[in-house]
Amino acid sequence: MAVAYRYHRFSSKAQDRGSSLERQQQATASLCREMGWEVAGTLEDLGRSAWKGDHLRAGNLGQFKARVDAGEIPPGSVLVVENIDRLSRENVKKARRWIEEVTEAGIKVAVCSPSPKVFDEASLSGDNIIDLLTYLLEAKRAREESDRKSVLLQGMWTRHLAGARDGRIFTARCPGWLSVVGTGADRRFEAIPEHVEIVRQIYEWSAEGFGAYAICEKLNQLGIKPWGKNFYKHPATYWRHRYVRDVLLSPAVEGEYHPRSKGVPTGERIENYYPRVVDADLVARARSKLLDRRGTGGANRGQARNLFAGKVKCGHCGNNMVRTVQRQRFQYLICQGAVTKSGCTNRGYRYDYFEKAALNEILHLALDDKFFQRPDETKPLLAALADANKAIENKEAEQHRLLGFVMRSPDATEAEALLNSMRPELLAMKKQRDELQRELDKARGSVSAEEHRQRVLAVSHAIYADEADVRDAARRRVREAIASVLDSVVCEAKPDKRIQMSLAAGRVAYQFDNRGSIIQSFNLHNRPDLQRGSKGVGEEAWESVKRRGKAA
Numbered sequence: 001m002a003v004a005y006r007y008h009r010f011s012s013k014a015q016d017r018g019s020s021l022e023r024q025q026q027a028t029a030s031l032c033r034e035m036g037w038e039v040a041g042t043l044e045d046l047g048r049s050a051w052k053g054d055h056l057r058a059g060n061l062g063q064f065k066a067r068v069d070a071g072e073i074p075p076g077s078v079l080v081v082e083n084i085d086r087l088s089r090e091n092v093k094k095a096r097r098w099i100e101e102v103t104e105a106g107i108k109v110a111v112c113s114p115s116p117k118v119f120d121e122a123s124l125s126g127d128n129i130i131d132l133l134t135y136l137l138e139a140k141r142a143r144e145e146s147d148r149k150s151v152l153l154q155g156m157w158t159r160h161l162a163g164a165r166d167g168r169i170f171t172a173r174c175p176g177w178l179s180v181v182g183t184g185a186d187r188r189f190e191a192i193p194e195h196v197e198i199v200r201q202i203y204e205w206s207a208e209g210f211g212a213y214a215i216c217e218k219l220n221q222l223g224i225k226p227w228g229k230n231f232y233k234h235p236a237t238y239w240r241h242r243y244v245r246d247v248l249l250s251p252a253v254e255g256e257y258h259p260r261s262k263g264v265p266t267g268e269r270i271e272n273y274y275p276r277v278v279d280a281d282l283v284a285r286a287r288s289k290l291l292d293r294r295g296t297g298g299a300n301r302g303q304a305r306n307l308f309a310g311k312v313k314c315g316h317c318g319n320n321m322v323r324t325v326q327r328q329r330f331q332y333l334i335c336q337g338a339v340t341k342s343g344c345t346n347r348g349y350r351y352d353y354f355e356k357a358a359l360n361e362i363l364h365l366a367l368d369d370k371f372f373q374r375p376d377e378t379k380p381l382l383a384a385l386a387d388a389n390k391a392i393e394n395k396e397a398e399q400h401r402l403l404g405f406v407m408r409s410p411d412a413t414e415a416e417a418l419l420n421s422m423r424p425e426l427l428a429m430k431k432q433r434d435e436l437q438r439e440l441d442k443a444r445g446s447v448s449a450e451e452h453r454q455r456v457l458a459v460s461h462a463i464y465a466d467e468a469d470v471r472d473a474a475r476r477r478v479r480e481a482i483a484s485v486l487d488s489v490v491c492e493a494k495p496d497k498r499i500q501m502s503l504a505a506g507r508v509a510y511q512f513d514n515r516g517s518i519i520q521s522f523n524l525h526n527r528p529d530l531q532r533g534s535k536g537v538g539e540e541a542w543e544s545v546k547r548r549g550k551a552a
Helices: 013-017 020-035 059-069 092-104 129-165 193-207 212-221 241-249 280-293 351-366 375-408 413-443 449-462 468-485 537-551
Strands: 003-010 038-046 078-081 108-111 117-119 178-181 188-191 312-314 321-326 330-335 486-492 498-503 508-513 518-523
Touching (some): 003 059, 038 059, 059 092, 193 212, 193 241, 241 280, 312 321, 330 351, 351 449, 351 498, 351 508, 351 518, 449 468, 468 486
Parallel strands (some): 003 038
Antiparallel strands (some): 108 117, 178 188, 321 330, 486 498, 498 508
16 A cells, blocks of 8 residues: 655635635545555645745755755655645646656655646656646646736736825825725825824834843833734734834834835835824934844844744743843843833843753753764665665676576586685675765664764754854754743742743643752653663753853
């Protein structure tokens, strides 16, 4: 029975609200049942456009391709999609090359509509011209449909832009301190006095030297309600620093409209489209201070100072916990709601202690074999190993035939001598084959338990290295790896400060106190590598760092 992997993708939020995903799920499930394929997994790239093809390189489809290249997906498996345009609307040559590389590895691609088709290496090499033409015509149709929609939208956008240049309002969407009144040609923008007053106050505070976080704190302490929306399009309940920053950088406060095409500024500026609400001098002073503060703070995301960024939540209000440094030495986790004074007071968790303790328990899980894979080396090794196995098979068949001849002709001394010389040759071929297999295992990340421990230990040393480029590169990779295994990290304030961490779908959990000691843990997983050791690699690395510090 063939093994199938179902793949679903949509590119826009509008499709998310519609039936696109549900339709794809039903189509791929139906084809798998009809063909008798066993579903081994379901891959979904939600919100990824087929125009750019980024899902072919990244996302779950990109990861699937990496597993194919690494030889982890067994030949004969089937990738099932609703329609060929779910894979790509890029240039046909690029999309076809991607599918060819997959099928050359022995993986089939099944399409549900317009009629079920299964593509394999033969059909894409031209042996089955009907399948090949069907693929090309379907890909061409999908791209032409996308081009047609793009032209229609571009024409509508051009008309709207021409109207904006003439002072006509083409949409009711506008900044939160304005509203649209009137209808048709009589539509106009009207300022909302109380909102405009808040905007001007934000600019005044920025001109006085207050940053976005400090301004949020002031607004929330004063009980001023924001007019923006949260991520779920519901009215926001408190001010966030990103919205304050957007207000401070908005050209609309000066009356300008800066058009964007597909989210990218076109460079054009349409003056006097909106009513000006902040005078030029105040705008200049506020933004000058904003530029002066740039680079003095921030999350230093490129340096991955917080290995658990985006994963640590406040147990009181559910907001993100952010990492801060006090006295240039002590690292703490503080609720974002506490930073902005929006009603939460959860703060004071020692991040440095938690990082050390958490890495000691989970680093060997986050850095599994996949972390050390070298896909660029896997493919040539797979080919070399296949050639070596074939050569050994041929040599053994030759040896078997020669052995039969010697047994039938006892006086065939030359054949017997040739048979004897063949044995060491065959042993050498098998030794070379075994060496290729070991190299392939390493390229796939598979090593012995002791080798794995040593390489994880090397990474754990690297994240505390003195060399900034080595340290930052290691921390960025470890941060991504940690995000893939963690379920949640929650900072609880009662009865005392504790941090709860769970992973493996909740089957493994730890609870740390504020000094990094484990209060309790449990493991419902049957994998022995999830059991705690007496001393993990994170602890060894930490001890090494402390020794270097004392020596310095």
